[in-house]
Amino acid sequence: MNKTIDIMTLNPEQQQALVCMFFAMLPNTDKRYKKRKEYWEILQRRFNKKINTYKNAKDTFDFYFSGNDRVGWSDDRALSRRGKEFQEVFDKYGECEVDIVEKAVDEIIKLYSYDDISFISMKCGFPDTVHAMLNGEKEITIDGVYTLQEELVNEKIVFVTLGGDRGKKEVNWEPGFYGIAHIVKPPYDFGYNGDKKYFKFDIYMDCTFAKTYKREEFLGYRDAFDATYIGPELSRDPSQAISSLDDTKAVAVVRAIIDKQPELKDKMHEIFDDNFMNRVLGAVRVLIPSVAEYGESTEDIFKTYKSEQDAVQENEFIEPVFNTKLETEFEKNRIVFGAPGTGKSYKLKEDSEKLLKVNPKNLERVTFHPDYTYSQFVGTYKPVSEASGDIRYKFVPGPFMRVYVEALRSGRTDSPQPHLLLVEEINRAKVAAVFGDVFQLLDRDKNGVSEYEIQTTEDIRNYLAIELGGAPNKYEKLQLPNNMFIWATMNSADQGVYPMDTAFKRRWHFQYIGIDNSDDKVEHYIIPVGLGDSKKYVYWNELRKSINEILTDECKINEDKILGPYFLSKELLENAVNTTDSENSFIKAFESKLIMYLFEDVMRMKPQMIFKGHANKSGKMIFSEICRAFEEDGEMIFDINLPEAKSNNTEE
Structure with a gap:
């Protein structure tokens, strides 16, 4: 007969069964019987079972203990039907003295009363x-x-x-x-x-x-x-x-x-x-999947597993080439910035054509916005619709990862080519959050290779293994090759921009585009101002410079908010005076783009300082009235009176 019960030899289901059996052994008159709900509540908190579940288990045991004066479930097979743990506990401890079972039950309750279910x-x-x-x-x-x-x-x-x-x-x-x-x-x-x-x-x-x-x-x-x-x-x-x-x-x-x-x-x-x-971060039990022949020792199984893994890792793996010996005059990480319309995007377009002259397709362009995220930029698991119509999750790379893979793939060839990721409006998103740990890679050595590596996620490792060959564990670190270029434009005048911290900015080469850098390319453009009988034609560049003089000299506005040569697009300027319809369209574009920009962004607090011609006529300082005044008075709303220009857009 058992003198003690070692509860640590019982699994949790057997421990719960023993608690239920203990109360079945007691008659209703035994004061210990009153503890059942208290004990079941402790088990309920630990195992998330209803108290009624334990009551039913106790009732099942009642049938086997006639001294408790309760009938229980009148079925001698009910115990085995409830679970093998119940039958095992009864077979082993059913004839134990109540006091021995009580001691074991108290130990179980004490074990599960500890606050280790956090x-x-x-x-x-x-x-x-x-x-x-x-x-x-x-x-x-x-x-x-x-x-x-x-x-x-x-x-x-x-x-x-x-x-x-x-x-x-x-x-x-x-x-x-x-x-x-x-x-x-x-x-x-x-x-x-x-x-x-x-x-x-x-x-x-x-x-x-x-x-x-x-x-x-x-x-x-x-x-x-x-x-x-x-x-x-x-x-x-x-x-x-x-x-x-x-x-x-x-x-x-x-x-x-x-x-x-x-x-x-x-x-x-x-x-x-x-x-x-x-x-x-300490020692955690892990299981190694493998196949064992009959009679193989654990050591033999592990050796077989390791050799199989080594073979997989070496399969079709080509070491990435980060220093491709590519020579170019252009910076690897580059941000072009300046006032609106100075031609930042055009400058990068010209330079990208020079950089990628062998293969212009090695370019991916992305525009940042306030809701842009790391998962969109680098990649993440997403639901993808298959041809069958089923939805499944797979890793979907972002523009950064796509360009990175193509650069590595090209670096393995005999004639590696440059690959360019071009980011428009980089500071319209929270760049620290979008780049995440990738920003660490922007530190480049003299060869243009990342000085520091970052750890990859399992998802990225698997993706790189699929795209570039080899086993995932060959891609545990990420490093930028010197044939991967990241260029961006930045406009600090926008209201919706986010500041960049110093640590991020120092990893880039900044190039400023001055307000009149492309001045000579727009001198010949003529635009209409006003509508109907009050319409006249002036040179766009003369009007732009006159407005800028007011902004800088009288309104004390910084250069990053004044008008660049291409504040109005080249296409808009070229078609400004072609037909009556195009002229009317230009007037509306002038109002919605330039006048709105000055009214809403640059001179929001004191619009009368820039629209002083309209103010001098006691005009209302509301947008609709300023637009109406422009259609009647043309450039005079700025208190500017320019000479008439030829009504065509031919270069003199």
């Missing part, structure tokens, strides 16, 4: 909630919940998984582990849907991953098994959308993510405390 695991399947996350929203309201109320406290960390029925058309995302959040508003709005048990709580998304990670991607991490909703499932998931997650499983899950996305290590340090991260 986290929440949650599965989201409502389309509105998931789409809010996928759209980048940070604060998310979670509803449809009725359990773990006491655990949902402020600052509690939540592991977020995307679920949903893939058979429904509104479920257009890939299910899997998606990110980590923390609670910012504990349970509230109880009974919001008419059922008083349901409530809401709010989370803040601290970190989202480059892709959603499926259960099978955690197969190599033994302790991640049964991490609810995340890892491989050995026992059935709870029916509720949230569950507790113990520290050991959480450690394995976070380690798996960092192994797959090393760039998230610093972010995880921000989210979790030092003790937790020390465990994450």
Whole structure:
């Protein structure tokens, strides 16, 4: 007969079964019987099972203990039907003395009463909630919940998984582990849907991953098994959308993510405390997939696995060439900047034709905007529609990664060619966020190769292996070759621009385009001013310079906000006086582009200083009235009176 029960030899299911069997051994009159709900609540918090589940298990055991004065389930096969763990516990400990079982049960309850269940695991399947996350929203309201109320406290960390029925058309995302959040508003709005048990709580998304990670991607991490909703499932998931997650499983899950996305290590340090991260970065149990012949030792299996991996890694791999010996007069990282209309884009167009004269197709152009992101620039996992109509996730490269791959591919040839990534309006996006760790690569040595390398993500490694050959582990580091050029334009006059920090700017060669650098190329252009009988023709360059003199001398406006020669496009200037229709179109373009720019951007606070001719006539300082005055008085709205020019656009 057992004198003691070693609870550490029991798995969690057997431990729970032993607790239920203990209460079945007691009659209702035993004061220890009253502890059952308290003990079941502790198990409920740990294993996310309903108390009624434990009650039913106890009732099943009742049938086998006649001394408890309860009938229980009148079926001698009910125990085996409930689960093999129940039958095993009864067979082994059913005849033990109650006091011995009680001692073991108290140890189990003590074990699970410790506060080592620090986290929440949650599965989201409502389309509105998931789409809010996928759209980048940070604060998310979670509803449809009725359990773990006491655990949902402020600052509690939540592991977020995307679920949903893939058979429904509104479920257009890939299910899997998606990110980590923390609670910012504990349970509230109880009974919001008419059922008083349901409530809401709010989370803040601290970190989202480059892709959603499926259960099978955690197969190599033994302790991640049964991490609810995340890892491989050995026992059935709870029916509720949230569950507790113990520290050991959480450690394995976070380690798996960092192994797959090393760039998230610093972010995880921000989210979790030092003790937790020390465990994450310490020794974690991993499983190695392999095939074993009968009788092979573990050592033999590992040797076979290693040799197979080495063979795969060497397969069709050609070492990247970063120093291609390419010689050129142009800078590798270059930003051309100046006032609106100075010809920044035109300058880069001319230079790109010289740089890429062998193959003009080695150019990719992108325009930054305030919502532009790192994932758009470098690449990320996205849902992609296949020919069959099915939606699946795959890594979609951004312009940076596409040019990078082509540059490396060209660098392997006998005649490497330059490849150019041209960024228009670079400072209209938050460049530090868009470039991310890529900005570290912009430090180039004397040969034009990145001085420093950065760690790649697993997704990028796989992408580079597919595009360039070899195994993914051959691409653990990223480095710019000297045949990859990154040029950009910048207009500091725009209201929607973002400042660049010094660390970012020092990695570029800046070239300033002066306000009159292309002055000689627009001297012959003639434009109409005014409509109808008041229409006259003047030289565009004379009007531009006259307006600029007012802006700089009288209004004290900086050069980056005054008018460049091509503030109005070359096409617009060339067609300004061709026909009556084109002249009328030019007048409208002049109003919507130039007058609007001066009124809304440059002289927003004191428009009367630039439209002083209109102001002197006691005209209203509103945009519509200024435009009407221009159609009647032409350039006189600026208090400028230019001589009449020839009414054609031929060069004198």
